[in-house]
Amino acid sequence: MAGTGLLFALFVLAHMYGNLKLLVSEQAYNTYAEHLRTFGVPMLPNSGLLWILRAVLIVALIVHVYAAVTLWARASGARSVRYAVKKAVAQSASSKTMRWGGVFILVFLVWHLLEFTIVKIDVSGKGATGNNPYRLVVDSFQTPWLTLIYVLAMLALYMHLAHGVFSAQQTLGWTSSARTYRQAQIIGHVVAGIVVLGFLIPPLAILVGLVK
């Protein structure tokens, strides 16, 4: 759970970095998209590295979800008679929503991949295609309801990352003192904050017309 989680955290950081190219120029963004495919060529075939990364991420996703489901199932098995009254007094909003928030992110992920990677859905109806990633993205986010979905997803991602990044450090045994424990909690929020802010800037910039 922790290992794959941290892998995802690194991935979204990189992903976010790429997204920010959108703010530079259309060319910069499209070149970046192209570079992702030609990286490592000719040692690797075209899109080779991308597929390696995708494979790693898919495996990590399966492991992450499997571990989550196992943990969930164990928890239900460990308390078959529930409390009539039970308060959650110590959990943060973030830690409370790990499971359902995770499910939401998974559903969002499917949509996100369909939209931008697999099918490349033309949400705006302006005829954008995968040949110009920049246009696809910009046209899409000029559609307010889509941006709203993304904002909600990023909120969920913030919650998931804030607890997840902290929890991963705890699970890896890096927080064996009061000080490192507090630090880990802060790191969780900082990483989540950077990622989510970085992800939200381009779509919001598009929505308000700063990027066209």
Add this chain to the structure above:
Amino acid sequence: MNLTLKIWRQAGPDAKGELVTYQVQDISPDMSFLEMLDVLNERLNDEGREPIAFDSDCREGICGMCGLMISGEAHGPEKATTCQLHMRTFTDGDVITVEPWRADPFPVVRDLVVDRGAFDRIIQAGGFISVNTGAAPEAHSSLVPMEHAMRAFQAAECIGCGACVAACPNASAMLFLGAKVTHLGELPQGQPERWGRVVAMLNQHDLEGFGGCQNLGECSYACPKGIPQDVISTLNHDLRKAMAKGR
């Protein structure tokens, strides 16, 4: 003050239980929660109804025998054991739900009494330092730096009451486990068995059927001794090291 109590009654391990409502009157704020139950039990006995079974022994917050889920909080709203919870915490007219610890590895024996033998078995798996009586070296032959001594002591404060399990949404006993692993692992005497200990105790923990840890923090919050979450990190750290060593 007058209170309404909804208390879990269950005749035996296999019987079906239910919440039964009782009214108590003229409760003094200086009473402990258990003394309030004593008063109720005296009345039930007078009325020819069987008293409510609940565990308690030292009634000074150290033996770990008492433990009730009080309106959804392990040991109630104060950071103390149930016996140290005083009625001044409540207000006249409150409705209080009282349930036993709920976790499958802690089966209900009767009413509010549960069997916490799983904790003993976890200790049996490795929660000790193997030194036969008489085989000990002179006490001053090994020095313990202050920070290690302090942390070992803090972890050793665990009283094995089970509030951590009761409060954990996953019914995990990682705080109990982490406390023992940290207590012994911080001391020079605990080093020789350190890596084997963590693996054996964790295996027993899982075998007993406790849930896994999500680092939610409910356990530390409920812990009457304030055992911090970072002992779970030490548990994880030691486990990682142990696995690296092929344990």
Add this chain to the structure above:
Amino acid sequence: MTDLIDGLYSLGDPIQDTKAPAGPIDKKWTQRKFEAKLVNPTNRRKLTVIIVGTGLAGASAGATLGEAGYRVKSFCFQDSPRRAHSIAAQGGINAAKNYKEDGDSTYRLFYDTVKGGDYRARETNVYRLAEVSASIIDQCVAQGVPFAREYGGLLDNRSFGGVQVSRTFYARGQTGQQLLIGAYQALERQIAAGTVEMFSRHEMLELVVVDGKARGIIARDLVTGEIQTHYADAVVLASGGYGNVFYLSTNAMGSNVTATWRAHRKGAYFGNPCYTQIHPTCIPVAGEHQSKLTLMSESLRNDGRIWVPKKVEDCEKNPNDIPEEDRDYYLERIYPAFGNLVPRDIASRQAKNVCDEGRGVGPVVGDKRRGVYLDFSEAFGRIGKEAVAAKYDNLFEMYKRITGDDPYEVPMRIYPAVHYTMGGLWVDYDLQSTIPGLFVTGEANFSDHGANRLGASALMQGLADGYFVLPNTIRDYLAAGPFPDIDESTPEVRQARQQVADRVHHFLTVQGTRSVDSYHKELGHIMWEHCGMERTAEGLRTGIDKIRELRADFWRNVRVLGENEQLNQSLEKAGRVADFLELGELICIDALHRRESCGGHFRAESQTEDGEALRHDDEYAYVAAWEFTGTGAEGQIGAPVLHKEDLVYEFIELKQRSYK
């Protein structure tokens, strides 16, 4: 020699210890360990030892005998051996390590213990206790007990409970807990190894004596109600003290005398039952509902100053408004040399005296205010609040939680409460009772503390007995085993089982009107009133009459609901209170016959001109070992027979104790 004295008791033959070897006191234990027969390691697995109780004395003995290879069966009434009430000891454990180089030695610890016990302990046992004390610390440290340490990593020591050397090892205010967890873990290790079989939630209800030897116990499984017979080659009682005879005490709710009392009924003599220790630093009673009293470590007396207002009319005032000159620091005034650190019995009685004078503070309980101030404001000024907090913060917090008052703002209120019982089953140097094969360790025996126990010595004795003494002496007895097989057809076994079954049946069928707790409370009230901190012949006689009346009523009129075949806490309590009701009478008889004041036993008739305890060494320098008489019918006891063990002081000179 069976003249009835007053009809209350009669005098029997003297008794004495025959196991301590002759010779210099510092060679006796070595000599005894050498003389005691050995048991071949292969034979040990054929020998079963039952241990009742899992406190320091029981858990340590169980672990050690298990390690040695005996088959151990360990019993406790709690849900886990880790709950035993040793866990609640706060202050510390003494050991003659002399790490502070302040003049301590085995001999000084021996001397202090005998003196502290007001010269009513057996020299040989006490010397051995002091002798093995250092090994206890080694053992506990090796087990991982997190004792307090200094910055250099060495163990820290403090001065404690009326002694002038620093020999007390401690783990903040939780020394008992840490030591017990150490012993518990050692015990669990043996359970895992298969040498110890653990029976938690089991209560011993009868001792099985066959051919004059202790051969097993009858126990009730508290969950299922099953009455079980457990056989053994020797039985060890490590079942703690009987302070709960007073109902309100610092003992745990479940602490009881049943194990030792049933053994007493089967022939084990009861030593010095009237020696009960009243602890001076407890949180005062708040009201009728009170179920127990909470002790605060007397280490508080190291920095706190005890006082009451000089004027009765100031007693209702906020203590912070009472000026310095209107405060009476009565212990510092009366005992300038020891001040607030005088022994427990003196501190307790003086608190009672000032409250009797009407100068007590806090709520009125009964007719008077029962409390005195324990004030840290001087220490706050001297070493700072932070330094005080570092030492006592957990105690301050506990006090605040219970009373609602903050000791950092308002002085604490304290009052004495029953804490420890020095009396217990009589044992010889081998810790064997008058029933062969029945050994008694820890607080359950009478042996080491005389008439008064020094602070931080209970933990020392429990662990000394369990780790180092009993495992060495019991082998001398076990070497003759295994003893012939017995089973449920053996008449003595059958009879013991029947007795337990009958008793349970009686409680469940008597269907009276009063709860067990109401009897227990009333008994406690009688004991505190008539056999408490200050005892008189007249009061004791009244007490005896009242106890007899109450006991008769109990057997006719108690109400225990439910069945045997379930967890039935009223039924458990009924058995315990039944035995307290018999013990209470014996305590009063013992207190009545001992017309002297010594240690925890203060007879108003025997005091010096300035109100100090006055011993009569010419008449009473003996252990009173009481033999049970009577038909054995429940609730009925005959006049006990007194057997005297003369206390011979070869190495220490008897002195009238003075702390002035």
